[in-house]
């Protein structure tokens with residue numbers, strides 16, 4: 001039986017002239033891989049960083065660079081261009097293009113299209129930290145946000161200019177996820193009535209936890225939260241009502257999901273228990289195994305004479321607690337196993353020890369790039385054995401898992 005396919009979504013990607021322009025090539029690839037049509041507009045400055053030829057090759061479409069090109073206008077006028085997409089995405093969005101957008105300029109094809117559009121606009125700012133914090137940029141961002149332009153990032157990190165701070169463009173995978181969520185907002189609402197997980201509720205944990213040492217220091221880990229956030233979003237898209245319990249991350253709250261922000265393992269457990277009952281629990285958070293017992297009320301000082309000694313206490317195990325909840329146990333409890341050696345063996349034992357139904361095991365040893373990275377290679381383990389999933393993006397892992405959960409509930413109720 002063939003399923004009726006919805007029209008493919010279309011994005012008009014506006015590439016302005018910043019060093020991050022090279023990342024837009026990856027963004028085009030990621031969006032196209034998810035079935036989104038991408039048509040591109042480039043500013044003159046962007047052409048200094050990437051060539052229209054590479055952009056055109058990846059988007060498999062003409063690239064628009066000139067407001068006064070008779071050929072371009074004959075093929076598609078700029079007004080039509082501005083309305084031919086479902087969503088406009090400016091990435092990278094330099095301080096200059098943001099200023100021109102805020103001001104309503106129409107002095108090149110990019111700003112003309114942005115002024116003429118009646119479609120939603122998202123922007124992924126990219127600039128030096130001082131430009132980002134300058135009062136002029138702050139005012140421009142505020143103006144644009146008031147008008148409904150959605151900002152993706154920027155994030156904190158090393159910059160091309162050698163400085164460190166906020167202003168680095170979000171990674172293409174994060175921009176792609178935000179774009180997909182925005183394109184799918186009505187889909188999420190519709191899925192709640194008709195999706196395969198409609199009527200089901202889910203709790204998802206995501207990100208690291210921070211365990212305080214004193215008022216300014218904490219113990220943490222390298223988890224980015226990308227996998228857990230992607231799972232929350234995928235379950236919501238399949239129609240589930242999702243509560244995401246998120247440790248501190250730099251990610252935006254996923255669309256269509258109720259997000260509860262926590263810091264410590266204890267707070268994460270409390271938020272999960274408060275969200276019960278639920279049909280599904282997916283524990284993707286990298287919960288700190290230990291907290292500092294008797295955290296210092298005042299900042300520890302170097303001149304106190306002795307080196308501080310931290311005494312650790314074990315944190316509650318959220319996955320094991322949810323798996324052993326008795327009558328309020330979610331019908332399906334899924335955990336992850338982050339291992340650096342004997343991955344399968346340790347993960348199989350972990351599933352039994354924690355009492356969960358499924359474990360998604362991954363190798364997080366140095367060099368795999370899993371922790372904090374874009375990709376994941378999963379060994380799926382249940383009571384019947386294991387199945388190795390091919391290496392894929394965290395968004396794809398999330399979709400696979402959501403599909404598998406939906407199949408499980410479909411079987412269960414048939």
Ligand code: CTP
Nearest residue numbers: 283284285287315316317318319335336337338
């Ligand atoms: N987990 C949890 N609460 C904890 C520790 C882990 O809910 N306090 C969950 C994680 O979200 C994950 C699973 O347990 O789903 C396994 O986490 P992992 O870090 O691989 O294992 P640990 O339990 O920490 O065991 P170890 O560090 O000894 O491998």
